[in-house]
Amino acid sequence: MTRPSLTFLGGAGTVTGSRFLVETATARALVDAGLYQGLAELRRRNWDPFPVDPSTIGDVLVTHAHLDHTGYLPRLVRDGFRGRIVCTPETAELATIVLRDSAHLQEEDAAYANAMGFSKHHPALPLYDGEDVERTLPLLAPTSYGEPVALHGGPKAVLLPAGHILGSAIVALEADGHRVVFSGDLGRPHHPLLAPRHAPPAADTLLVEATYGDRAHPDPDPGLLAEAVRRTVKRGGTVLIPAFAVDRTELVLMELARLTRAGEIPKVPVFVDSPMALAALAVYRRALGRDGAGTRRQRGPDPFDPGDLRVVRDPDESRDLNEPPYPCIVISASGMGSGGRVVHHLRHQLPNPRNTVVLTGYQAEGTRGRRLLEGAREVKIHGRYVPVHAEVVSVEDFSVHSDADETLAWLRSAASPPTTTYVVHGEHSAAAALSRRITDELGWTSAVPTLGERVLLD
Template sequence: MTAAASSREGVPHASLTFHGAAGTVTGSRFLLQTDRSRVLVDAGLFQGERAWRRRNWEPPFVDPGSLDAAVLTHAHLDHSGYLPVLAAHGFTGPVWCTARTAELAEIVLLDAAHLQEQEAERALLHGYSKHDPPRPLFTTEDATRALRLLRPIAVELLQRVTPDIDVRLRPAGHILGSSFAEVDVAGCRMLFSGDLGRPGHPLLSPPAAPHDVDVAVVESTYGDSLHPAQDEEHLAAVINRTVRRGGSCLMPAFAVDRTPVIVHSLVRMQAARRIPRLPIYVDSPMALRAWEVYRSALADGDADLRPDLKPDDLGWDENVIRVPDAAGSEALNEPDRPCIIVSASGMATGGRVLHHLRAQLPHERNSVILTGFQVPGTRGQALADGAQHLKIYGSYVPVHAEVVSVLGFSAHADCAQLVTWLSRISDPEVVYVVHGTETSAAALAKRLRKQLGWTTVAPRFGERVRLV
């Protein structure tokens, strides 16, 4: 939109405020405002460093009752996890998302509420919370209230959200149901990338090509790095030497998408005899429920999934063992033989993986294999950086196990893939680079300026910019 067009009489003012994912990787919250409307694009939790996590507990950045609607790009907590807080404080508007995102969000938000309630109870029992009494950020009741607001819409369908804001959700290839949002705000055409997937994802179809826009808001999780071409060789080497030591491999993994991708790869590697045929335990109730959503999508011929997938690609190999109950999980703290344990959460911020880490980190025979991006301030990042001790449930645990990062399983596009995807649009007025560390956001902004000649900005937290 040109300056002349934006100054036309009768055209409403419109602005965008970065209430999250600015200066940090998590907490995606982008507020669109016009003279008539308030719409939030994504409503995520801050994760990682304490200074950011504390913001989750602050009073809402906007009067939740004043929001007309929200748009959800996908179900991960750093994009959806603040919805229960908004709902608890009076937000009642529709939340537009894809049908698969609605399915996965129910699993993710209810699980997050359960873990927070469980953690509050544990903190009360052992006295290590700074809250008195300890309390969850949101409850199961809050999550249920938020889930009632979800309004699934078909991919590629233009949806009128308010009288002056329209939204179209298009495939992003990051997790099942993930989308990027093309938004018309009072005549200004916008693109919100959400989390953009890799074109070579083993289960998902590549992201759709974006349409031309005036303003783009793009993630930069890997804005300063390239993914390795193939990490299975690295993974096989770690597993083989761990088995030779008589140890077990613990793989913290995101429950949604990452777990089926990793297990799919492990089964293929075992079939090819690149690693021993060890038991593969999937120890995450959320991952098991999410896996069933993937299996249902495959049976339905969902276009999000690669067309060349076969039913067995998301089936249960006889060597893959589901661990739905707590007793079975506890037995894996000290396995009686070498095995592979895939357990959530992927950044060791909560869930069953914490029990396994506490039991297995002190032993040199074991290995911990990190398979995804580790947000600064998380236990996963501490392990990746070579921590000698890790604080779990209020006590420090020594780290003697081998810790290895295997990053070839990432579900995010790297810097080159982001530039290639964005280059399909023609000369936007400005690109805002978000959802990355300050270093990665600045690196991607610089690359876009240099390679495409675009105006690019890494916005500050809380910064407001005018659109029209």
């Protein structure tokens, strides 16, 4: 008889590529199917054969819609997966947007690399294409918070609010009488749009993320963004804000609206230059008025309108924003400057000292955002090095990841300690630091798993 086990197929020693396989004698379930991002050595893992035959996986449970948790799904389907993809209704809506955009960008990037001749591969190919995504979407199985789900082969699961982004969930899974809980990306105690995260459900084995496992978020500095905008507008430049299309764009718009209404920044055009962000914004608007979506009720004016909001859908309009003729704010994906329209804006705007790039969240190792954060004087874009003369400002107030202290507080709120806690989804130093604190401060058994490591659940 096969003993129940957990294998760490991703999200071990890195903040990307979350993939966790639970196996029993009668079932295989995968929690998250994320893309690796950042360093080239990590991205190459996306091309490795999946360690088990995807057709033998009964269900995939998705914690939330971000690409590092959903982006591998179309490849899994391409290689034979035909089961259900269990997630919240809001995650299903957002994942539809995210995956279609991912396929489009991969196809576009492969075509551009082939045309410009800077790819090492001849020809450059996408990991998956739009047809793979369209085969994936019918497998999405929207499931409300708190609704029990019977999985193929016997396990049971329930999704609970994680407070990270719209639709984000903690996954509680029971297999052969063993309770395994996956925090997914854990939100902070207070999110301006979302209801609070759920306390840790009873668990024998607990997986907790460690994106900020070795640090605490600084106290909010509401003047930092306002001062950067005022300085840039005064010198006639552009404020470029690389922002994730899902959740980060919404939070940035809310803060710009607040600052404009308070008279702390001048009213200038605010462009949202990301078709995916605009689609995600529509999902957020609908969710704010819907019961069961895990959102806080909003009163008063449109929370996402800074006063002169302009949406950009056409590629020609986007190209015009490479060098805007007047002071403005441009919000464009991706948040780490690793793909999408923002890369073209960075290429044109970084050399100009009148401009400012505002980084609004975690910048993974190996990304352009990380290099800018660390003070790089030039960054490589489309096969060429671009000088960095623009001002670079990091505003950490927008982070929706629990920091180390907030994560410890969440763990302390558990009714009883798990037998074992595994610290995942963090760079090694961050995961190791959080694991030590869990052991030292809570007295729990804690470990940092390695990629491919398999542990027993009985």
